[in-house]
Amino acid sequence: MAEVDIATQAHEELGFSRWWQIVAAVVMMALVSPYQYVWSSIQEPLANDLGVSLPALGAVFTLYVIFQSGTQFPAGWWRDRHGPQTMTVVAGLLAGGGYVGLAYANELWQVYFLYSLGAIGVGIVYTIAVNTAVKWFPDRRGLTTGAGTMAFAAGSALFVPYVRANATVSAFASVLENVGLLIGIGVIVGALVLRDPPDDWPNDTETPDKNKADLISDPSQTAQSTAMNPSVNRTPQYTWDEVVRTWQFWVMYAMFVGISGANLMLAANLIPFAENLGIAAFIATASATVLPIADGIGRLGVGGISDRIGRERSMIATFSLCGIGLFLLVGMGAIGSTLGFLGAVVIAASFEGTQYTLFPSVIGDYYGEEHSSTNYAILYSAKMVGGIFGGAAVSWIVGVTNWTTAFLIGGVLALIAGLGATVLRAPDTEA
Known part of the structure; x- marks a missing residue:
């Protein structure tokens, strides 16, 4: 069987x-x-x-995202x-x-400088972890990228x-130092495990030339066929400049802007939104706690499901x-309705971060594994x-209207x- 052969x-x-590549990626994320x-x-x-007002730190998270x-x-x-x-290691x-x-x-x-410096390290870990799954698991892209992105969302629940519990001024310096040491040592140890497959991997040992010719002549079958028999390297290996010349990339780019806008809006503004609506404080706290957990579980579950029903259908849903x-x-x-509010958070959070599982998988399906790190980074x-x-x-929308309008736009x-996912399909021409 192809799955046994590729393993x-x-x-x-x-x-x-x-x-073990996925274990290292999950821990680092x-x-x-x-x-x-x-x-x-x-x-x-x-x-x-620092003795400054909270708004003075307002742009730190924006710089982190950038x-x-x-x-x-x-x-x-x-x-x-x-x-x-x-x-x-870097x-x-x-x-x-x-x-x-x-x-x-x-x-x-x-604070601005150090958080931005750390953000660079986070970006490196993120792209390496996600694309480790894309490169080593062409047969389980959805599940394995889902595992990494789940850890990135749900891992924070451990911190x-x-x-x-140690948010006092007297104890906080040691908290930050301990977390930083754990991050640095853990990521460097993870680096010792990581490898990339050779360029010609996986080797084609099972599919006759005639079948390969049939598959190449019908590129629309590429993604589905790859999932069925991943040991055959039939996806053209696009470079990033070739990727950006396909219309599929720009549809996905617009989709990514939309869904990540909704995702970041919810993650950054759930507490002030709840407080504005008069939601009880304990429900608001519970919602903020549940959000990353539901987000992480959704990423993993949807990733595995997408291996079976397809990325495009998964995106639509x-x-x-x-x-x-x-x-x-x-x-x-x-x-x-406080319980209804909490339930709605679970629904929204369970699906808000699935793009971080589905899009890297689609990039590998459509454009190949060889340049997947670069290609997904562009997206x-x-x-x-x-x-x-x-x-x-x-913030501007809330200032001129209200929180309800902002969340409805999201x-x-x-x-x-x-x-947008309803029009997606694999590129029709080889790179």
Whole structure:
């Protein structure tokens, strides 16, 4: 069977099971997750420690999104050519050093600088971890990319209780230093495990030339056929400049902007939205705790399902359900249903982050594995545009209208992203 054959080939190349590549990727993603998902818990103690107002730290998260997203193209380009280990070690030093440095920061500009520096490390870890799954698991892309992105979302649940329990000024420096050391050491150890497959891997040992010719003559069957028999390398290996000349890329880029805008809006503004609606404080706290857990579980589950029903169908369903969840969030808040509000958070959160599983899988399906790190990094840059909506644009909308309008627009963006998936198909020509 193809699945057995590809696993055997991987073991011969590595000397151990390819699943250890995913274990390393998952652990590293969980370790760097505090930068995105624990910021809301550390910003107030940081402000108190520095003696500045909370709004003075307002642009830190925006810079994080810019540096974390913008780093991925050069990091992916390097990794595709030189392998993952050197860049991962650098990422460990940057991401770990950023948090350790925060423990000793005594000026506002130092926080901005250190968090941006750490964001570069997070971006490197992210692109290397996700594309490790794409490269080693052409037969299980959805499941394995889902595992990594799940860890990035849900891993923060392990840090939040520790951070919040020690949020006093006197204890906070040691908290930041301990987290930073854990990040740095863990990522560097993970780097020792990571490898990339050779360019001609997996080897074609099973499919006759006639069958390969039939598949190449009908590229629309590429993604489905690859999932059925991944040992056959029949997907053209597109470079990034060839990828951006396909219409599919630009449809996906627009979809990514829409769904990531909705995703970042919810993650960054759930607590103030709930407080504005008069939702009880314990429900708001429970919602913020449930959000990353539901997000992570959704990424893993949808990734595995997409291996069976297809990426495009999965996008249509999950992006639309995210939009519906945001509409329900507004509705439950309007009628004052606290349990309904919490349930709506679970629905929206379960599907808000699935693009981080589905899009790297589609990039591998459509454009091949050889340049997947670079190609996905180009698409991932759409997160910066989505971040403008999730951050600055939402603040402006709330200022001129209200929170309800902002969240309704987020729901519409998610629905439009789902609609975009209805036209996607594999490119018709070889690169």
